[in-house]
Structures are given as structure tokens and as C-alpha cells.
Amino acid sequence: MTATLAIGPYGRGDAAALERAFDARRVPSLAEAGALDAAVRQDIRAVAYRAHDPFDADAMALFPSLGLIANFGVGHDAIDVGEAARRGIRVTNTPDVLNDDVADLAVGLLIAQFRDLIRGDDHVRDGRWPGGSPPLARSLTGARIGILGLGRIGGEIAARLAAFKTELHYWSRSRKTAPPGTWHGTPLDLARSVEVLIVSIVGGARTRGMVCAEILDALGPGGVLVNVSRGSAVDEDALICRLQDGRLAGAALDVFRNEPRIDPRFMALGTTVLQPHMGSATQKARSAMAAVQRDNIAAFLDGRDLPTPVV
Numbered sequence: 001m002t003a004t005l006a007i008g009p010y011g012r013g014d015a016a017a018l019e020r021a022f023d024a025r026r027v028p029s030l031a032e033a034g035a036l037d038a039a040v041r042q043d044i045r046a047v048a049y050r051a052h053d054p055f056d057a058d059a060m061a062l063f064p065s066l067g068l069i070a071n072f073g074v075g076h077d078a079i080d081v082g083e084a085a086r087r088g089i090r091v092t093n094t095p096d097v098l099n100d101d102v103a104d105l106a107v108g109l110l111i112a113q114f115r116d117l118i119r120g121d122d123h124v125r126d127g128r129w130p131g132g133s134p135p136l137a138r139s140l141t142g143a144r145i146g147i148l149g150l151g152r153i154g155g156e157i158a159a160r161l162a163a164f165k166t167e168l169h170y171w172s173r174s175r176k177t178a179p180p181g182t183w184h185g186t187p188l189d190l191a192r193s194v195e196v197l198i199v200s201i202v203g204g205a206r207t208r209g210m211v212c213a214e215i216l217d218a219l220g221p222g223g224v225l226v227n228v229s230r231g232s233a234v235d236e237d238a239l240i241c242r243l244q245d246g247r248l249a250g251a252a253l254d255v256f257r258n259e260p261r262i263d264p265r266f267m268a269l270g271t272t273v274l275q276p277h278m279g280s281a282t283q284k285a286r287s288a289m290a291a292v293q294r295d296n297i298a299a300f301l302d303g304r305d306l307p308t309p310v311v
Contacts, residue, residue: 008050203230
């Protein structure tokens with residue numbers, strides 16, 4: 001009998017660690033979890049969650065004794081946190097340990113888009129270099145860059161971009177006491193002031209569609225959007241239309257609305273750099289995230305304070 005269920009595509013090492021620590025049972029998805037025998041589900045007190053399916057009221061009802069959903073990742077918008085709180089179920093996430101790697105990727109995506117690195121690589125591999133060099137690219141030095149959401153990750157992005165002599169602007173719900181640049185009171189004001197907008201906000205209903213058509217229009221035909229937060233934060237239809245007709249210069253995206261089955265129109269856009277949600281995809285970050293998740297489960301089962309509670 002086990003008190004812990006691991007849901008999602010855990011790698012061999014992380015799955016083994018969960019089994020060693022908690023005798024955890026593992027299933028690949030919520031659908032398979034729902035198919036478990038009722039007596040098994042009755043005994044589950046903690047869920048280690050590494051999936052994207054909505055963990056809503058119906059999912060929570062599958063586990064009558066559930067007291068903890070330990071999410072693998074910072075973003076927890078797949079989990080109905082309000083419903084969990086109503087049911088007395090604690091929710092945790094894995095903050096901080098991935099900040100550096102996500103910030104590194106954000107800057108890397110921006111460089112790749114500005115300097116057209118993907119097409120440059122293709123130019124060499126395809127043997128076209130003897131026939132001439134690719135078109136001139138865009139310089140990052142001195143660019144006016146806005147960071148939408150100056151939390152843990154946004155602050156790390158700002159610190160890295162300072163080395164490129166960029167002009168930094170930001171929006172957050174409040175002005176920072178030691179700002180890395182100019183604070184703007186609204187996302188729209190921010191977009192009007194910059195040529196690059198890097199999205200680094202939390203996911204969920206509160207930020208869904210925050211980067212809307214009006215904000216994209218404020219960026220203008222020279223503007224570039226970088227998103228390392230959540231696909232739900234951006235109106236993808238508005239983004240694609242503006243990339244198609246030149247009302248926006250480009251985009252560099254690590255997250256999408258319906259990932260991994262993203263809008264096929266992205267594939268035809270030569271001004272985009274696309275990544276398969278790789279922000280925290282380093283051995284160091286993923287190992288640390290798994291450790292934080294296990295620490296939360298251990299604390300819950302032992303009756304101790306949770307290290308990184310959401311609710």
C-alpha cells in the first residue's frame with residue numbers, strides 16, 4: 001500500500017527516487033490514474049504531479065484522502081488551486097531552482113532571433129555560403145528591451161541583459177525598490193516604449209491573453225516578442241496575424257497555447273525562433289526541481305511545514 005502517486009512522464013532516475021523515498025506508484029497521466037482501482041485511489045494522500053492535464057475538481061475527487069498536490073515546476077496553472085484550497089488540499093511548486101536556466105534561454109532566444117542564428121546555421125549546412133553571405137542581422141547592443149513581469153526570473157533576465165548595454169524597461173504590479181531600469185505603470189505603456197518585449201509573468205486566468213493585439217500593435221513593425229512564461233499569456237491569433245503581414249518583426253517562443261500540438265501557422269514564419277518548452281530543460285535544473293518536489297512530499301507526510309507552498 002502506498003500513500004503517494006506520481007503522475008506524468010517521470011524519467012527513470014526521478015521515478016526511482018520517488019519509489020525509494022515513498023514507495024510511490026507511477027502512472028503516465030490523469031486518465032490512467034482514474035482507471036486505478038478505487039481502493040488504491042482511496043489510500044493516496046500525496047500526488048507528485050508532472051503533467052499538463054487540468055487537475056480540477058473531478059480529478060481531485062478521484063482521491064478521497066488527497067492532502068497534497070506537489071507540482072513539478074513553478075507554473076501551476078494546470079491545477080485548480082482555488083478548488084484545492086476549498087477541499088483542504090495543499091499545493092506546492094518548485095520555484096527558484098530554475099531561474100537561471102530560464103533566464104539564460106530567454107536571452108539566448110533573443111540573440112538567436114536578432115542575429116538570425118537558425119537561418120545562418122542552415123546557410124552553412126546547405127552549402128550556400130560560397131554563393132554569398134546571408135542578409136545583415138540586427139544588433140542587440142543598445143536595444144530598448146521591456147520585461148513584462150519582474151519576478152524571480154524577470155530579474156535574472158534583466159541582470160543578464162545589462163551586460164549587453166541595453167536600455168531596460170519593465171512592468172510589474174509594483175515598482176521595485178532597486179529597479180534595473182524604467183518602471184511602467186501598465187503593460188501597454190511598457191510596449192509603447194520598447195522594441196523587444198520579454199514575457200516573464202505567471203500563468204493562469206489572471207494573465208490569460210495579457211499580451212493582446214493592442215500591446216502587439218504598440219510594439220510595432222520593428223518589435224520582437226519573446227515568451228518564456230506560458231503560452232496562455234499571449235493572444236496567439238493576434239501574434240501570428242501580425243507576424244504574417246509584417247506588423248511585427250519577429251518572435252522567439254519557448255511556450256505555446258496548445259503545446260505540444262502548436263498552431264501549424266508558426267512553422268511557415270521565417271521570422272520566428274521556436275523551442276519545445278525548454279526553459280528549465282537542463283540536467284541541473286530538472287534534478288533540483290525533482291528534489292524540491294520530493295522535499296515537499298516528505299514534509300507533508302511527516303507533518304512538517306511545506307518548503308514551497310502555493311496554498
